[in-house]
Amino acid sequence: MTRDLVQDSWNRIDEWLREHAPRTFATLGPPAGHEEIAAAQEELGVTFPPDLIASLLRHDGAVDGAEAFLFSTHDRLLGVTGIIEDTTFMRCLAEDLDEEEAEYYWHHGYVKFGSYGVTSDGLMVDCRPGRDSFGAVGRFFDETGTDFGHADSLGEYLAELADQLERGQDGGAVTFNGRLFWEQASPAGPEWGSADDPLPAPDEQLPELDLSCSPTDLLHVSRLDEFEELGALIAVLPRERVADAARKQLRRLAVETGLNTYPEVRSALDAWERGETPPRPQQTDPLALRLRKVLAQADTHRDNLRKRAAEEVVHGIWGSPYKSVCGIAGTRSRLTADWRADLHADLGNPPLPSIPDERFWGALRNPAVDSSWWAAQYAQDQG
CATH class of the missing domain: 3.40.1580.10 (SMI1/KNR4-like)
Structure with missing residues (x-):
């Protein structure tokens, strides 16, 4: 029956x-x-x-x-x-x-x-x-x-x-x-491009990199809220701990999408992991040319994941670590089912807080996170 x-x-x-x-x-x-x-x-x-x-x-x-x-x-x-x-x-x-x-x-x-x-x-x-x-x-x-x-x-x-x-x-x-x-995560698509591919000429018509990111860029609290207890953890951890997690997450993403095979990308990540922030590139510098070529090839192959990974290299190294770690984790969530456990490990595996609610975000005081609306609501509720 x-x-x-x-x-x-x-x-x-x-x-x-x-x-x-x-x-x-x-x-x-x-x-x-x-x-x-x-x-x-x-x-x-x-x-x-x-x-x-x-x-x-x-x-x-x-x-x-x-x-x-x-x-x-x-x-x-x-x-x-x-x-x-x-x-x-x-x-x-x-x-x-x-x-x-x-x-x-x-x-x-x-x-x-x-x-x-x-x-x-x-x-x-x-x-x-x-x-x-x-x-x-x-x-x-x-x-x-x-x-x-x-x-x-x-x-x-x-x-x-x-x-x-x-x-x-x-x-x-x-x-x-x-x-x-x-989870519906799946590995990156078929490989294209090679570490042996020559760099494009400086005057080749390629998409430009968005180099406008800054370490002081604010992360809106709604982005953290998507990650539930992991978002709450990121919000309260010291900036250097989050930056270290961003470095580890970006390396994972570069390996998963094949970007780590390019010497220009690998060298920049190696320096970043040693605590040396590489100079922000110009559009015609080797790293920028490599990433711009990846963007063009990703459009041709309709490979949005590798395109986002190339963008995250810039945002990760020269942007806000809070924005970077969320952006990278969001991209990796489409590549691997274990992205939550990986992110938690890269954050140091500390105890996880509860799933955050409005009161949590209202009481948050992190200068890197824009929680102003919730803070105003919290202050109003507190009289």
């Missing part, structure tokens, strides 16, 4: 989360009550497939927030209350559609059980009895409507999720600081 598959799958999911991501596991709710589930079906005027009922009897959703359990689609598991609220909202969006349009956008018989949160996107199940698709799992997108084919039942969908978790990084599941993350 598929209900047994639901229980077996949740057993596997729960066991994996307890061992590898206990903070994420803690966000899963207790079982819903039979009466509550029955009342939800009556209110929505539908019959839940047995698999949805079985899943709710195991976990009544996941607590909302940064640490919440998410499916690999980055949708949060909804409980009974969330199912009613989100499904009712979707019906309001689709109330003027005819039967044929509703089939491909949102039908009255669809029920949402996973929510993306930021938009109305999410996972849904077909609750129309008597149809071959009864119990099938689909996903709704704001722009394109409902797409089926994800699984014939919620039990199958949960079994595949358990498989993904047990495959670890090969299945997209990454853990850090007791939390589960779903």
Whole structure:
């Protein structure tokens, strides 16, 4: 029976989360009550497939927030209350559609059980009895409507999720600081260019490097907030510790994207790691010519990652270490699933603070970080 598959799958999911991501596991709710589930079906005027009922009897959703359990689609598991609220909202969006349009956008018989949160996107199940698709799992997108084919039942969908978790990084599941993350990182594209390539002539038509960065450039607090507890850590560490992490992060990025093979880049990074800041180059200096050529080749090969890496060489060495470490980590997040652990190691592996909230940013006093708006709000709240 598929209900047994639901229980077996949740057993596997729960066991994996307890061992590898206990903070994420803690966000899963207790079982819903039979009466509550029955009342939800009556209110929505539908019959839940047995698999949805079985899943709710195991976990009544996941607590909302940064640490919440998410499916690999980055949708949060909804409980009974969330199912009613989100499904009712979707019906309001689709109330003027005819039967044929509703089939491909949102039908009255669809029920949402996973929510993306930021938009109305999410996972849904077909609750129309008597149809071959009864119990099938689909996903709704704001722009394109409902797409089926994800699984014939919620039990199958949960079994595949358990498989993904047990495959670890090969299945997209990454853990850090007791939390589960779903990553789509992939290595850099095919190599192009060679360390033996001659430097371009000074008058060759190439994109110019943006050399306007400065060590005193402010980093907006919103950029740090994206990195959650790692962002909070960066915000409170001494500048030299952050600068050291930026040096290590930039070397990682240069190796991962092949820039480290160029002697001009490698020499500049070597000097920087020795504590010697190289002179800021002119557009026709060897390092600048090499990076400008990389920018041109990256455009030709549509290699945005290597293009960003070339830009980060300049920003890293001559810009603000706070801006640099965030920019490099953001680029590396598209190259390697372990970027969080790497960044934490390069910062010295100190204890991580909690995920920052508005109060944290309001109380922050770091001259390299622009938290003025939050500071004003904090001061106002403090009277």
